[in-house]
Amino acid sequence: MSTGDSASGPVRRAGRARGRVLDELVAGLGPITAEDLAARLPEVHVSSVYRALAVLEEEGVVAHVHLGHGPAVYQLAEEADAVRHLVCDVCGLDVVVPSGVFSPLRRRLERDYGFVLDADHFAVVGRCVACARATRRHPG
Amino acid sequence: MSTGDSASGPVRRAGRARGRVLDELVAGLGPITAEDLAARLPEVHVSSVYRALAVLEEEGVVAHVHLGHGPAVYQLAEEADAVRHLVCDVCGLDVVVPSGVFSPLRRRLERDYGFVLDADHFAVVGRCVACARATRRHPG
């Protein structure tokens, strides 16, 4: 019970990929996909980007969100905390809103169904103002 | 403006796949994936199942929902109308709730952000009662 950290896992050794990926995220590019990250880091292979992101997520430094049909986007966990994503299924626009907007639904789902909403891992899908307007079956 | 239905598309000809797929859905299996559908129809290729489903959706007979990480599930549009899906990200359980549960959020998003929520195309993700309980980091 002294050296045995039950869930400590392997000893982490800083390699090039992890550092570069974190640097990019810290540079504040906002939500970005693994592929876009790899595109900015010619020295780092896409698969290494995914692996680096996985480790960083495990450490709680990074978090990812699935935006509707598109690929997942990554971000510093601290930046992701207070917001939720509304993604337009038509144009892909990502509308970021304060997480508080979901509190009433969250409470209701939890009380009535025991379901704990995780609105920060998957975006909520719909249509943005512009696309909603355009979608009203061709006025006329 | 007589014979020219602006968006009528190609003349549909009933083929084996489309009929079989629709039969299965009418048989009331509830939400089912394209692959499961294909598995029940040895005479129909998966790709034909997807194509049949696409046509049926275009006609408004069928609708599909994306359940979190898993594949999309298909259902008769009329059966899908009144419900929303809460999917557990841990065990995959699909909790079906009346669509009314989302009305307050829907109204708020529309009023405050002009965003039209489409809660029937993508499930809302979280943890079911059992998994939520189990997730509270190993009590003890």
Next chain:
DNA sequence: CTCATTGCAAACGATTTGCAGAGAT
């Protein structure tokens, strides 16, 4: 030296597509 980390290619699951042939009207 040892073990984590990386690169690369190949595997993956879900879905789509090109093409030639079978089938419906």
Next chain:
DNA sequence: ATCTCTGCAAATCGTTTGCAATGAG
């Protein structure tokens, strides 16, 4: 006969994984 539909194989997209080489401690 015409034009849609189907089967099959191959391609796609996003992501994961096996394996051997590299590198950090």
